[in-house]
Amino acid sequence: MNSHEKMLGLLDLFDSEDNAVSVTVEEMHDRLGYTRSTLYRYLKTLTDAGLLTSLPSVGYMLGPRIVELDYKIRTGDILIRAARPVMEGLASQFRGIALLCRRYRFDVLCVHQESGTDAIHSGYERGRRRSLLHGAASIAILSYLPDHQLRKFHGEAKEQFKQAGFGETLRDAKALLREHRQRGWVSTAGDVTPGLTGIAAPVFDARSEIIGSLSLTLPDSQLHAKALGDIAERVTFCANVISKTIAYS
Known part of the structure; x- marks a missing residue:
């Protein structure tokens, strides 16, 4: 160095x-x-x-x-400004917690949170980092990681991939991530916090490259398929709104 x-x-x-x-x-x-x-x-x-x-x-x-820069990010970051209105509506409509996350190296960083309920509290607050391998907000980003970066990440964390349920090999992991891409959203139940369901969709920049995810945390780990699908459709729509807002900024 x-x-x-x-x-x-x-x-x-x-x-x-x-x-x-x-x-x-x-x-x-x-x-x-x-x-x-x-x-x-x-x-x-x-x-x-x-x-x-x-x-x-x-x-x-x-x-x-650092504090001064954080204030400028909270008030001026294009991603947060684009996401805040749809996050407020999403959290209020479904009485959950909406999270906006960004990819940070091979981790995920929460950059904004909106709550529409007092029934649950998310410890995944702004500024906290989490693995790309756990939680809907993380896996929604991992699913769109460029191939060469996914290969590098898997090479450095093969055992972690296996423990997180991505299979024995890189090929296994790619097959599972391909399913998430085809569906367009990710859901996990109790993966990070017992009793909670996370539903997330990817957020892209103007070049259609993955930069983060929008997720909704709900106080129910056993949503039936139709309810889950309906909520996921709304989360995906909101994530697309954020992506398009960024592209046109």
């Missing part, structure tokens, strides 16, 4: 599985192996840019610039 990549690598320490809120200089030194002079130089640059901040007895944390 070059020096810029190493410096930005400090931000990855706040994206680890242990959900670290703060990191000390000693922890950074132990985990990254940078010399202390290099480490302090990187920290000064990131702090001056507002990307990191520090407290003497706590360590380094994500800085105020």
Whole structure:
């Protein structure tokens, strides 16, 4: 890695599985192996840019610039602006929770949520990341992943694919994902949270490339086929509205 990549690598320490809120200089030194002079130089640059901040007895944390950028994304992101009205209607009509997700590397990131019920609460809130292999919102994106990216992902996570029910081989996974594409939507029951059903459809950009998904979470894991199909048709319609709005923006 070059020096810029190493410096930005400090931000990855706040994206680890242990959900670290703060990191000390000693922890950074132990985990990254940078010399202390290099480490302090990187920290000064990131702090001056507002990307990191520090407290003497706590360590380094994500800085105020991150908060400012998040506000600008929430208020100005074209995808969120296109999705918010249809998500509000969808959540209200079916008394569920509508989620807008974006693909992030080989994961899925929730970028917006609208709730139409107090009966359930989704822990999959804005800013939370989840595997591409679990949940309707994720699988709706995975189904349209370009072939070379799917091959790479499967090569890195063969056992995870198997455990998630995608079969023994890449060929098995492709066959299942092809079925999802042909249907145009994905549903899962209790895959992420017991007792809940997720229904999701893909969202595409102006080049018809997959960028995310629109999903609806419902407090019922045993919807009969007709009800499921009717709701899925509406979710798919709303996802298409978002895709077309983005294309014409």
